[in-house]
Amino acid sequence: GAVVSQHPSRVICKSGTSVKIECRSLDFQATTMFWYRQFPKQSLMLMATSNEGSKATYEQGVEKDKFLINHASLTLSTLTVTSAHPEDSSFYICSCGYQETQYFGPGTRLLVL
Amino acid sequence: RKEVEQDPGPFNVPEGATVAFNCTYSNSASQSFFWYRQDCRKEPKLLMSVYSSGNEDGRFTAQLNRASQYISLLIRDSKLSDSATYLCVVNVKGGGNKLTFGTGTQLKVEL
Numbered sequence: 001g002a003v004v005s006q007h008p009s010r011v012i013c014k015s016g017t018s019v020k021i022e023c024r025s026l027d028f029q030a031t032t033m034f035w036y037r038q039f040p041k042q043s044l045m046l047m048a049t050s051n052e053g054s055k056a057t058y059e060q061g062v063e064k065d066k067f068l069i070n071h072a073s074l075t076l077s078t079l080t081v082t083s084a085h086p087e088d089s090s091f092y093i094c095s096c097g098y099q100e101t102q103y104f105g106p107g108t109r110l111l112v113l
Numbered sequence: 114r115k116e117v118e119q120d121p122g123p124f125n126v127p128e129g130a131t132v133a134f135n136c137t138y139s140n141s142a143s144q145s146f147f148w149y150r151q152d153c154r155k156e157p158k159l160l161m162s163v164y165s166s167g168n169e170d171g172r173f174t175a176q177l178n179r180a181s182q183y184i185s186l187l188i189r190d191s192k193l194s195d196s197a198t199y200l201c202v203v204n205v206k207g208g209g210n211k212l213t214f215g216t217g218t219q220l221k222v223e224l
Binding site for chain 1: 145147154155156157158159162200202204209210211212214215216217
């Protein structure tokens with residue numbers, strides 16, 4: 001399978017600050033990457049689809065100005081949570097499209113105080 | 114109606130038991146099918162793809178019935194380490210790599 005890394009694995013920040021999460025495909029080129037969020041005991045929720053070299057496509061109800069996505073290369077996509085609030089605390093997971101399916105990064109736990 | 118439906122469980126089974134999970138999907142344009150496994154507080158990991166002819170990987174067997182829009186996963190000789198949430202996942206034709214996830218079925222294998 002394909003290997004995807006995600007950094008940081010865990011972050012604690014103060015309310016109002018911005019947090020950047022990086023997602024990298026390590027052994028293949030990913031033209032499409034995906035960003036998910038998962039609250040405890042709930043399903044994965046797709047936030048946006050990140051396409052290399054173009055604007056991300058956001059799912060309904062996800063604020064594009066709050067969750068900034070940049071996919072500048074075939075191996076790197078970043079998600080920036082701007083002006084984070086406690087309700088943004090969650091498990092953020094990226095994935096990379098590969099052979100009709102997706103491979104996931106290990107996730108980032110965000111805690112906003 | 115959800116696009117991919119699964120029984121949430123939990124399924125509590127003794128070690129060594131055989132357990133089966135079912136899943137139905139609503140979009141007839143679905144073209145690729147997968148089972149993922151997600152451990153508590155971890156990311157989903159691809160368990161296996163599912164084909165119409167059925168496929169087996171060790172103790173795991175997956176089946177697809179396109180006419181009924183039904184997918185199954187059979188786990189034989191359950192191990193404690195099989196305890197996890199199993200996600201039924203479909204890829205719709207023309208959607209690129211975009212996947213639709215079921216809510217998952219929780220399995221607990223007990224001594």
